[in-house]
Amino acid sequence: MDVLAVPPKREEGWYLSLMAPNTKGPKFAWLDPSRLYCNSQALSDCVKDLLKPFQNETIDLVAGIDAMGFILGSAVATTLGKGFLAIRKAGHLCVETHTQDYSDYSGREKVMEVRVDVLKPGLRVLLVDQWIETGGTMRAAIKLVENQGATVVGIAAVAIENSEGGKWLKENYKYSHCIPKELQSQIDSQYMEFFKNFSV
Numbered sequence: 474m475d476v477l478a479v480p481p482k483r484e485e486g487w488y489l490s491l492m493a494p495n496t497k498g499p500k501f502a503w504l505d506p507s508r509l510y511c512n513s514q515a516l517s518d519c520v521k522d523l524l525k526p527f528q529n530e531t532i533d534l535v536a537g538i539d540a541m542g543f544i545l546g547s548a549v550a551t552t553l554g555k556g557f558l559a560i561r562k563a564g565h566l567c568v569e570t571h572t573q574d575y576s577d578y579s580g581r582e583k584v585m586e587v588r589v590d591v592l593k594p595g596l597r598v599l600l601v602d603q604w605i606e607t608g609g610t611m612r613a614a615i616k617l618v619e620n621q622g623a624t625v626v627g628i629a630a631v632a633i634e635n636s637e638g639g640k641w642l643k644e645n646y647k648y649s650h651c652i653p654k655e656l657q658s659q660i661d662s663q664y665m666e667f668f669k670n671f672s673v
């Protein structure tokens with residue numbers, strides 16, 4: 474599919490087939506959703522889908538996780554008319570931060586951080602990331618928000634895999650993702666049928 478094309482009828486999750494499969498091997502995530510952000514209709518439909526379950530919620534601030542969560546998170550924030558807070562991989566912020574250790578799908582030990590001067594008790598935060606695989610990254614971000622007394626209204630990502638950590642997040646937080654029910658098993662087996670026909 475032409476990356477900028479918009480189909481005449483936009484079925485649920487139509488834009489997911491714009492995602493590109495991993496061609497570089499096991500050190501990398503198994504697919505790259507970022508290609509769908511190149512299509513403005515796809516990005517806007519994706520953001521709308523992510524916001525649907527939160528229509529009746531009060532959200533004061535959107536927080537996005539470094540790095541790809543910044544793109545989706547800021548699109549969500551702009552659509553909502555709210556501000557955006559960057560939760561960063563450690564080592565970049567030149568201001569005082571709180572830090573949180575975690576590990577993710579790569580199995581590596583990592584640290585993320587957030588500035589200390591924004592989150593406070595009573596603030597209602599929607600957390601956005603590109604993808605949830607083991608859930609380690611999202612769980613660390615939740616801790617950073619909650620440890621400062623702010624409330625996590627919910628979590629949003631293009632996909633939430635039904636890993637142990639993904640299921641835990643879904644059981645404990647309000648959530649949204651973009652995967653139609655009939656495609657969730659492909660997400661969980663980390664192989665999408667459209668990969669067969671994928672061409673650049």
Ligand SMILES: O=P(O)(O)OC[C@H]1O[C@H](OP(=O)(O)OP(=O)(O)O)[C@H](O)[C@@H]1O
Nearest residue numbers: 540541577578603605606607608609610
């Ligand atoms: O559920 P988990 O197993 O913790 O993995 C999810 C995280 O991994 C990916 O980011 P990645 O660290 O690959 O970095 P990027 O956003 O900089 O591409 C993804 O966007 C999440 O942030």
Ligand SMILES: Nc1ncnc2[nH]cnc12
Nearest residue numbers: 502503504506578604606
């Ligand atoms: N972008 C991504 N695609 C697939 N699996 C992932 N795991 C973490 N990030 C991922």
